[in-house]
Amino acid sequence: RETVCIFGTGDFGRALGQKMIQSGYPIVFGSRSPQTSNLIPKEAEVLSHTEAAQKAAIIIIAIQRQHYDFLTPLAEILRGKVLVDVSNNLKINQYPESNAEYLAQLVPGAKVVKAFNTVSAWALQSGTLDASRQVFVCGDDMEAKQMVMDIVRALGLTPLDQGSLLAAQEIENYPLQLFPMWKFPIFLSLGLTAFFFFYCLIRDVIYSYVYENKDYSFFIAISIPNRICPVVALILLALVYLPGVLAAIIQLYRGTKYSRFPDWLDKWMLCRKQLGLVALAFAFLHVFYTLIIPIRYYVRWRTEDGIISKALNNKTDPFNNTNGWLSDSYLALGILGFFFFVLLGITSLPSVSNSVNWREFRFVQSKLGYLTLILCTAHTLVYGGNRFLSPSSYRWYLPNAYMLSLIIPFIVLILKFVLIFPCLDRQLTQIRQGWE
Amino acid sequence: RETVCIFGTGDFGRALGQKMIQSGYPIVFGSRSPQTSNLIPKEAEVLSHTEAAQKAAIIIIAIQRQHYDFLTPLAEILRGKVLVDVSNNLKINQYPESNAEYLAQLVPGAKVVKAFNTVSAWALQSGTLDASRQVFVCGDDMEAKQMVMDIVRALGLTPLDQGSLLAAQEIENYPLQLFPMWKFPIFLSLGLTAFFFFYCLIRDVIYSYVYENKDYSFFIAISIPNRICPVVALILLALVYLPGVLAAIIQLYRGTKYSRFPDWLDKWMLCRKQLGLVALAFAFLHVFYTLIIPIRYYVRWRTEDGIISKALNNKTDPFNNTNGWLSDSYLALGILGFFFFVLLGITSLPSVSNSVNWREFRFVQSKLGYLTLILCTAHTLVYGGNRFLSPSSYRWYLPNAYMLSLIIPFIVLILKFVLIFPCLDRQLTQIRQGWE
Amino acid sequence: RETVCIFGTGDFGRALGQKMIQSGYPIVFGSRSPQTSNLIPKEAEVLSHTEAAQKAAIIIIAIQRQHYDFLTPLAEILRGKVLVDVSNNLKINQYPESNAEYLAQLVPGAKVVKAFNTVSAWALQSGTLDASRQVFVCGDDMEAKQMVMDIVRALGLTPLDQGSLLAAQEIENYPLQLFPMWKFPIFLSLGLTAFFFFYCLIRDVIYSYVYENKDYSFFIAISIPNRICPVVALILLALVYLPGVLAAIIQLYRGTKYSRFPDWLDKWMLCRKQLGLVALAFAFLHVFYTLIIPIRYYVRWRTEDGIISKALNNKTDPFNNTNGWLSDSYLALGILGFFFFVLLGITSLPSVSNSVNWREFRFVQSKLGYLTLILCTAHTLVYGGNRFLSPSSYRWYLPNAYMLSLIIPFIVLILKFVLIFPCLDRQLTQIRQGWE
Ligand SMILES: Cc1cc2nc3c(=O)[nH]c(=O)nc-3n(C[C@H](O)[C@H](O)[C@H](O)COP(=O)(O)OP(=O)(O)OC[C@H]3O[C@@H](n4cnc5c(N)ncnc54)[C@H](O)[C@@H]3O)c2cc1C
Ligand SMILES: Cc1cc2nc3c(=O)[nH]c(=O)nc-3n(C[C@H](O)[C@H](O)[C@H](O)COP(=O)(O)OP(=O)(O)OC[C@H]3O[C@@H](n4cnc5c(N)ncnc54)[C@H](O)[C@@H]3O)c2cc1C
Ligand SMILES: Cc1cc2nc3c(=O)[nH]c(=O)nc-3n(C[C@H](O)[C@H](O)[C@H](O)COP(=O)(O)OP(=O)(O)OC[C@H]3O[C@@H](n4cnc5c(N)ncnc54)[C@H](O)[C@@H]3O)c2cc1C
Ligand SMILES: NC(=O)c1ccc[n+]([C@@H]2O[C@H](COP(=O)([O-])OP(=O)(O)OC[C@H]3O[C@@H](n4cnc5c(N)ncnc54)[C@H](OP(=O)(O)O)[C@@H]3O)[C@@H](O)[C@H]2O)c1
Ligand SMILES: NC(=O)c1ccc[n+]([C@@H]2O[C@H](COP(=O)([O-])OP(=O)(O)OC[C@H]3O[C@@H](n4cnc5c(N)ncnc54)[C@H](OP(=O)(O)O)[C@@H]3O)[C@@H](O)[C@H]2O)c1
Ligand SMILES: NC(=O)c1ccc[n+]([C@@H]2O[C@H](COP(=O)([O-])OP(=O)(O)OC[C@H]3O[C@@H](n4cnc5c(N)ncnc54)[C@H](OP(=O)(O)O)[C@@H]3O)[C@@H](O)[C@H]2O)c1
Ligand SMILES: CCCCCCCCCCCCCCCC(=O)OC[C@H](COP(=O)(O)O)OC(=O)CCCCCCCCCCCCCCC
Ligand SMILES: CCCCCCCCCCCCCCCC(=O)OC[C@H](COP(=O)(O)O)OC(=O)CCCCCCCCCCCCCCC
Ligand SMILES: CCCCCCCCCCCCCCCC(=O)OC[C@H](COP(=O)(O)O)OC(=O)CCCCCCCCCCCCCCC
Ligand code: HEM
Ligand code: HEM
Ligand code: HEM
Structure with missing residues (x-):
C-alpha cells in the first residue's frame, strides 16, 4: 500500500495513524x-512538514483550521497532492466558508477532499467505534475522492460519497447536530405535558384542596404523571397517523399524486417515526406507573382503610359482573395495545427495518399501527366507561383529561374509516397507482 | 461521472434522478x-426518449411493464446499452416470465440488468430509507452489472449480486412477500391459541356455569388469555429445541453427518428463530397479564371479600412456610426464565447477532436457550406444585392446561439429558467432527 | 467470473461451493x-486434487490443518496460486504458528490468504447468517488478498482487511473467544452478588432466626435477590462513571492530555459499556422482582393478617402525608431512572449507535447517563428515607445493604459536581482542547 502522510501529531493524527498502520499503510507524520515521542506509533516516521509531504501522495491535515495558514509556504510542495481535511468546528456555520473550501483556497494547486470528521479520535484509538461508522466524503476531484474512500474502506469504515466540495459545509455541520429530527416531537410532547400537568393539578389537587380541604399534593409524584403520560402518548400516537389521512384527502381532492404536499405536511410526515417513538416512551412510563399502583403506600392505605371500615360496618359489596367485564377488558385492551406498540418500536430499530422488505415494513407500520391506535383508543374509552356522562367527572366544568385525549384519535379513526370505503379507496388507489 | 438516462418522469424516476444528481451523476430524463415540470429536479434535462437514450450508456426504465412495448421501435438506439429494469408487479408470479426477461426479449440487443425494485420512491425521496437498503442486482452481462452496482453503492445502498437474469423472477417476487418465514410459526401459535381457548373456556367458564351456576364469562378478557399465553409460549419454546434433539438422534442413528435431514426437519430447523420470537411475544403477554393481576377489579373484590369474611368470622390463617417457599420459588423461576428469554430475543436482533462470533451466538442460543427452557418448565412445575395429583384439578376429566403444556418440554429435556451422557456425546462429537 | 477450486468436499467445502455457485462462480472440487455424491452441488465438477488445482487460480483449502501434509507433493502445481486457508482450531493458540503460516511454510511458492474461518458451514448452507457477517482477511500478497475480498463481497459478506499473514493467529483465535470484554464485568457482578447474598442472608434470615426464632428462609427466593439486584445494579452503574471522573482528575493533575492513562484505567474505560449493560440486566431483574411483590403469598398473607388484626382491634391508621410523599417519590424516581437506563441500553444497540453522530451518542451516554445515576441514587436515598439513622436498621452493627450501595455513587456524584465548577471545568476544557 502507498505511504500516507499525516500533518499533526495530536490526538486525531496519532489515532488515525495507528489505525492505518494496522491496516497496512506505511505512515509518515x-x-x-x-521528535518521535513514545505516544506516536513506533512504526511511523516523524519528519518536518516539508519532508513528510514529499514522501506521500495523500496528506491528511489533522490540525485545527485556525492553524491552517502554516500551509501557505508549503503550497509548492503540496501541488497535485491529495489533501484530506478532517477538521471540525465548534459551532454550526462558524465560518462563512467550510474548512475544506478554505483549505482549497489556501493551497490552490492541491486536490482537497473532506473526510473523517465524523469519527472520533478516542473511538479510533480504543477500537470502540460505537457512534457512526459512516464517513462522509466529498471533493471536486473524482480520483482523489476514490483514493480516500479506499482508505476509509480499508479501515473498516463505510464511505459515503456526498458529491462536490460544496457539500463540505453540511458535512462539517453534521457532527454538531443534536437530534435535529427529534426536536419537534420532543418539544411538542413537553408542551402537551406542561399543559396536562396544570390541567390535572387544577382538577385533582387544587379542586380537592378548595372544596374538600384535602391535601393531595403528593399526587404530583405518581397519580398526575400517570394521567399525563397515557394522555400524551395517545395524542402523539394519533398525530402519527393524522398526516397520512390528510395526505390522502389532499390527493383525493387534487386528483393527482404529482404535486407537492404543503410544506408543513411534508415535515410532519417526515417526523412521524420520532413522534411514534416519543409516544412509545410515554406509553412505557404509563405502563410502569400503572404496574406499581398496588405498591404505593396511598393505595395500600386506601384499600386497608376501605376494608376495615366495611368490616367494622359489617358490610360486603356483592360482585358486580359488569364491573368485572369493564375492568378486565380495559386492562386487556391496554396490554394488547402496548404489545403492538412495542412491536412497532422494535421494527423501527435500524437493523430490523433493514432486514424486512418495503411491503413488510409498511404492513407493520401502517396496518399494525392502526391496530395499535384502535386498541389504545378502545382501552381509554372502556376505562372511561360509564363515567363519561356522570357529572362528577366535570370539576369546574373541566372534563377528565382522557376525554380530551380522545378527540384526535377519534378524528383520525373516523377519517380513516371513511377513506377505506370502497368508492374512495378505489379512487385513491387509482391516483396512487404506479406506487408499487 | 457518466451521464445516466432515466425513462419515465413518474414517482420513481424522479426520486431516483434526484438522488443520483445528489451523488454527482448528470441525469437526463x-x-x-x-417539458420540464417543477417536480423534476432542475439540474436534469428532459428530452424525448430517442434523444435521451443517445446521451447515456445506462438507461433506467422507470415505467410499468405494461407500457414496455413503446421500447420496440427504439431497439436500434438501445443496442449495446445497459437497460436497468426497476419494475415490480402487483402479484407474485403475475406473468410467466419476469419483467426483466420480458424487457430483454423486447430489446434483444441491450444488456438488461434487474435492480432497484426493492427500493421505494417515497423512501428515496424523503431520505428515510427505513426498510431494506439492500438492492438485489442480477443480469447476464458481468460488466453491465458492475456498472449498476457502482451506482447502487454511490447512492449509499448495498448491492447484492444474485447471479444471472434468471434470478429476476425471484427478485421481483421478493418485495411482494409478507414474512414468509413467519407464516408457519404464526399459524401454529394461532392454532394452539384456538385450541387452548376452547379448552379453558370449557374448563373454567362452562364447567363453573354448569355445576356452580356462576357466570365467569369475564374470564375471557384476562384469566383465560393468561392461561393460553404462557402455555403456548412454553410449547413453542420446547418446539424450538425439539428439532435439534431429533437431528442429533438421526445423526447418531445414521452414524454420519453427510446425509440430508428429512425435509420437514430441515424446514423446522430453519424457522426456529421465528418460533422462538413468537414464543417470546406470548411470554411477554403472559408477564404483563400477570403483573396487572392485583389491579383487576375481580381480584381486588375477591381479596376484600375474603378478608372481610375472615374478619367477621374472627378467623386468621397462620403463615404456611411451604406455601411461602412455593409461591416465591415459582415467581423467581418465572422472572429468571423471562430474563433469559429476553436475552435470547436481544441477541436475535440482526445488529447484535452480527457483532458476536459464531461460538458466542451458539453459546447464547443453545446453552442459554436450554437454561431458559429449564427455568420456564420448572416455573410451571412449581406453580402446579401439589395441585398435580389433586382430583379437583380435573374437571370433566380434563387436566389443567399447564399439565398439557409440560409434555413437550419434558420430552425435549429428557432426550437432551440422555444425549449429553458421555458415551452418546462422544459419539455425536465424533460424527460431527469437522464442524468447527 | 473466474473458476475457483475447493479442496475438500466436507461440510464447509460443500456449503461454500454451493453459495459461490449461486453467486455465479464456476466451482471445481x-x-x-x-465421485460426485448427491450432496455435492451438481453444477460443480469433482476432480482429483491435481486436476482441480490446474483449473483455477484460487484454491480454497477446506480441510483440517492436521491433514495439510498431503499438499506437499502438490507444491509444484500450487506455485503462484492463491491458497485460501479457512481452518479453525479447537483451542486458543493450539499450535505455535497459525494454520495459515503453517500452510505458507508447506507450500512456499503459493500466496496464502486467511479468510472465511469465522463463517459457519451451517449458516452458509441454510442462509441464516445470524452470527457475524464479517470475514476477516489477511495475507502478505496484496493482489491475492484483493481477489479473495472480491469473492467475499460477492457472497454478500463484509471483508475486513487485517493486514499481513501475521494477523492470522489472531483471526484464528477470534471464533474461539467467548465474550472476552464481558468477563470482567460479569465476574465483578457475580462477586458482588455473592458478597451481598451472604450479607443479606446474615442480616435478614440468620438474625431473625437467632433473635426472633422465625424461619424466613424463603426470603432466599425473592426478598434477598430483590436486595442484591438493585444494590449491585447501582454499584455497577456508579462504576461506569467513576473512571471518567478519575481520568479527568489525572488530566487536571498532569496538565496535559498527551500522556497515557495508567493501564488499569484504560482497561476499565474500555469495559464501561459491558459494565453498564450488566447493570441494566440487574436493574431489569430488580424491577420485575418488585412488580410481582403484591402477588407473593407472603405479602398477601401479611397484608391480610395486618388488616384483620386491625379490624379486630377496631384500629385504623390515619393517612400519613409524609409517607405518601416519600413512597410515591421513590417509586417515581425509580421508574424514571429505569426509563433512562433502558434508553442507554437501546442506544448501545450497534445499529442505533451507528446511526447517531458522536455528539448525540455522547449526549445520551454521558449526560443522560449521569441523569440515570442521579435518579437511581435519589431513588435509593428516598427509599431509605428516615430509616437511615434509626438504630433498627443496624443488625449486628451491619447497616442495610442499600446504605453500602450508596457509597460509590456518592463519590462519583460529588467528584463530578466538583469537576463541573467553572474554574476546573475551564481548565479541563483547555487541556482537552483539540478534542472535537
Ligand atoms: C412506535 C412507532 C414507531 C414508528 N417507527 C417508524 C419508523 O421507523 N419509520 C417510519 O417511517 N415511521 C415510523 N412510525 C410512524 C408510522 O408508523 C409510519 O409512518 C406509518 O407508515 C404511517 O402509516 P400511514 O398508513 O398513516 O401512512 P402512509 O401509508 O405512509 O400514507 C400516508 C400518506 O402518504 C402518502 N404516501 C406515502 N407513500 C407514498 C408514495 N410512495 N407515493 C405517494 N404517496 C405516498 C400517501 O398519500 C398516504 O396517504 C412509527 C410509529 C410508531 C407509533
Ligand atoms: C427468543 C428466541 C430467539 C431466537 N433467535 C434465534 C436466532 O436469532 N437465530 C437462530 O438461528 N435461532 C434462534 N432461536 C432458536 C434457537 O435458539 C437456536 O436455533 C438454537 O441454536 C438451537 O439450539 P440447539 O442446541 O437445539 O440446536 P443446534 O445446536 O443447532 O443443533 C441442532 C442440530 O442441528 C445440527 N447441526 C447444527 N449445526 C450443524 C452443523 N454445522 N453441522 C452439522 N450439524 C449441525 C446438529 O445435528 C444438531 O443436533 C431463538 C430462540 C428463541 C427462544
Ligand atoms: C446501560 C448502559 C449502556 C452503555 N452503553 C455504552 C456503549 O454502548 N458504549 C460506550 O462506550 N459506553 C457505554 N456505556 C458506558 C457509559 O455510558 C459511557 O462510557 C459514557 O460515555 C461515559 O461517560 P463519561 O462522561 O463518564 O465519560 P467520558 O465523557 O468518556 O469521559 C471520561 C474521560 O475520558 C477521557 N476522554 C474521553 N474521550 C476522550 C478524548 N477523545 N480525548 C481525551 N480524553 C478523552 C476524558 O479524560 C474524560 O474525562 C453504557 C452505560 C450504561 C449504563
Ligand atoms: N479529536 C477528535 O476526536 C477529532 C475528531 C474528528 C476531527 N478532528 C479534527 O482533527 C484535527 C486535530 O484534532 P486533534 O484532536 O488531533 O487536536 P490536537 O490534539 O490539539 O492536535 C493538533 C495538532 O496540530 C498541530 N498543531 C497545533 N498548532 C499548530 C500550528 N500552529 N501549526 C502547525 N501545527 C499545529 C500539533 O501537531 P505537531 O505538534 O505535531 O505540529 C497538534 O498536535 C482538528 O481539526 C479536529 O477538528 C478531531
Ligand atoms: N414507486 C415506487 O415506490 C417504486 C418502487 C420500486 C419500483 N418501482 C417501479 O418503477 C416503475 C415506475 O413506477 P412509478 O411509481 O414511477 O410510476 P408512475 O409514477 O405511474 O410513473 C410512470 C411513468 O411512466 C411513464 N409512462 C406511463 N405510461 C407510459 C407509456 N404508455 N409509454 C411510455 N411511458 C409511459 C410516464 O412518464 P412520462 O410521462 O415522462 O413518459 C410515467 O410518469 C414501475 O415499474 C414500478 O414498478 C416503483
Ligand atoms: N464446518 C464449519 O462450520 C467450518 C467453519 C469455518 C471453518 N471451517 C474449517 O473448514 C475446514 C473443513 O471443515 P469441515 O467442517 O468441512 O470438515 P469435514 O466435514 O470433516 O470435511 C473435511 C474434508 O477434508 C477432506 N479430508 C479429510 N481428511 C483428509 C486427508 N487426510 N487428506 C486430504 N483431505 C482430507 C475430506 O474431503 P474429501 O473426502 O473430498 O477429500 C473431508 O470431507 C476445517 O479446517 C475447518 O476448521 C469449518
Ligand atoms: C426508552 C425506554 C422505554 C422503552 C421504550 C421507549 C423507547 C422509545 C425511545 C426510543 C429512543 C431511541 C433513541 C434513538 C436515538 C436516535 O436518534 O436514533 C436514531 C435511530 C436511527 O434513525 P434514522 O434511521 O432515522 O437515522 O433511530 C432509532 O434507531 C430508533 C430506535 C428505536 C428504538 C425502539 C426500541 C424499542 C424497543 C422496545 C424496548 C422496550 C420495551 C419495553 C417493554 C417493557
Ligand atoms: C413485541 C412485543 C413484546 C416484546 C417482545 C416480543 C418480541 C418478539 C417479537 C419480535 C417480532 C419482530 C418482528 C420482526 C420482523 C422481522 O421479520 O424481522 C426480520 C428480522 C431479520 O430476520 P433475518 O435476519 O432472519 O432476515 O428479524 C429480526 O430482526 C428479529 C428481531 C427480534 C427482536 C426481538 C427483540 C426483543 C427485544 C426485547 C424487547 C422487549 C422485552 C420486553 C421486556 C419487558
Ligand atoms: C436481558 C434481559 C433484560 C433486558 C435488559 C437487559 C439487557 C442487558 C444485557 C444485554 C446483553 C446483550 C448481550 C450482547 C451480546 C454481545 O456481546 O453483544 C455485543 C454487542 C456489540 O458489541 P461491540 O459493538 O462492542 O462489538 O453488544 C451489544 O450489542 C449490546 C446490546 C445491548 C442491548 C441492550 C438492549 C436493551 C434493550 C432494552 C430491552 C429491554 C428493556 C426491558 C424493559 C422492561
Ligand atoms: C400494559 C398496558 C397498559 C395497562 C396495564 C394500562 C392500564 C391502565 C390503567 C390501570 C389506567 C387507569 C389509571 C388510573 O386509574 O389513573 C389506564 C388509563 C389510561 N391508559 Fe392505559 N394501560 C396500558 C397501556 C396503555 C397504552 C399503550 C395507552 C395509549 C397510549 C394507554 C392509554 C391510557 C389512557 C389515555 C388512560 C386514561 C388516563 C387518565 O386520564 O387517567 N394505556 N391505563
Ligand atoms: C416475569 C416472569 C413471570 C412471572 C412473574 C410469572 C408468573 C406466573 C403466575 C403468577 C402464574 C399463575 C397464573 C395464574 O394464577 O393463573 C404463572 C403461570 C404460568 N407461567 Fe408464568 N410467569 C413468568 C414467566 C413465565 C415464562 C417466561 C413462562 C414460559 C414460557 C411461563 C409459563 C407459565 C405457565 C405455563 C403457567 C401456567 C399457566 C396456567 O395454566 O395457569 N411463565 N406464571
Ligand atoms: C421501575 C423502576 C423501579 C421501581 C418500581 C423500583 C422499586 C423499588 C422498591 C419497591 C424498592 C423497595 C424494595 C423492598 O422493599 O425491598 C426498591 C429498592 C431499591 N431500588 Fe428500586 N425500583 C426501580 C428501579 C431501580 C433502579 C433502576 C435502581 C438502580 C439501579 C434501583 C435501586 C434500588 C435500590 C439500591 C434499592 C434498595 C434495595 C434494598 O436494599 O432493599 N431501583 N426499589
Missing part, C-alpha cells in the same frame, strides 16, 4: 517538532 | 412529453 | 475420492 509531518510535525512542527519532529 | 426520457419522457413522452419532454 | 478437489477430493481424494472424486
